Amino acid sequence: MRLEPVINPVFVPTGVLFAGALLEIVLGGVLSRTAKGWLAFLTAAIGLTAVLAMMPDVIRGEALTATLLDWDAGIRLTYHVDGLSILFMLIGTGMGSAILLYSIGYMAEEAEGTTRFFVLMLVFIGGFVMLVCSANLLIVYFAWELIGLCSYFLVGFWYKQRAAADGARKVLIITHFAGYGLLAAIMLLYVRTGTFLWTDPAVGSAFSGAIILLMIVAAMAKSVMYPLHTWIPEAMNAPTPVSALLHSACYVKAGVFLIARMYSIGPWHGAFGNLLLLVGCLTMVIGAIFAVAQTDLKRLLAFSTVSQDESRHCRRPFLRSQSCTVQGDAVHVRRRGAACHRHARHAQARGP
Secondary structure, rough: OOOOOOOOOOHHHHHHHHHHHHHHHHHHOOOOOOHHHHHHHHHHHHHHHHHHHHHHHOOOOOOOOEEEEEEEOOOOEEEEOOHHHHHHHHHHHHHHHHHHHHHHHHOOOOOHHHHHHHHHHHHHHHHHHHHHHHOEEEHHHHHHHHHHHHHHHHHHOOOHHHHHHHHHHHHHHHHHHHHHHHHHHHHHHHHHHOOOOOOOOOHHHHHOOOHHHHHHHHHHHHHHHHHHHHHHHHHHHHHHHHHHHHHHHHHHHHHHHHHHHHHHHHHOOOOHHHHHHHHHHHHHHHHHHHHHEEEOOOHHHHHHHHHHHHHHHHEEEEEOOOOHHHHHHHHHHHHHHHHHHHHHHHHHHHHH
């Protein structure tokens, strides 16, 4: 006899991460800086373990679906975990755990703001996981804006420094206003189908050129595609763990996920594949040229991110199957994640 779990495992990663952030707030006044770091790391590690526990079912080809709240017709708060979701959940919790472990030593000498730092990092990771596993497009947009807001606060962590405050505002303005494209696309889909669940077959058939274009605009800002790439060098005024997690490991992958998800659920127009190819190639060239001219390691990483991350968008129009696309993305993000970790260690040696 198979026992049904009291809590559906699909909700565990986000639940653990948000609970860890709440614990950081409650215990922030009594924990040392190092203890706060270990609490954040253990929280992310538990989330990673929960993601790994779902992998056997996903590898067998099963999609894990669960509904937390049936609010109204077509507005159910539903999670749907498939192969694409599990890949990006692993990126968020895996890279997040490694960077939080690194942050324990990095933040040990920080005079103030450590509670705020670890709370925002955990909320960001939780929001990223929510983004990639939610079947409800309203929750997708909520998570999209949540990680954008966390990015604003984290980039402006040293808000007394003019460069950090200006960089945080630039991040918020560019990514937030482009995000309205995603919201408009979601509203158009709801008007046409009467549901916010992208797993509903009606949503796939309702995709049109205008909806795809609106989502591409939103993805361009998150994935630092030209001409919406200018925020990322300024965002490197943040602490090094923030740069590693948000702008090299997870944040810029949100746009990649959005494009990949669109590719999997709706009819993909060839013209938009050509558009991605053109803009992606242009962004790669611009990022590489500016990277060569940099003398600051973190700005070099920023323009390297601009250049390297676009290879996935450029590759997508040539791949006919989603499985090939996901496998290629997996190889690339592992390589980029390793590079981010190396850059973080070097930047630590040179200071913030």
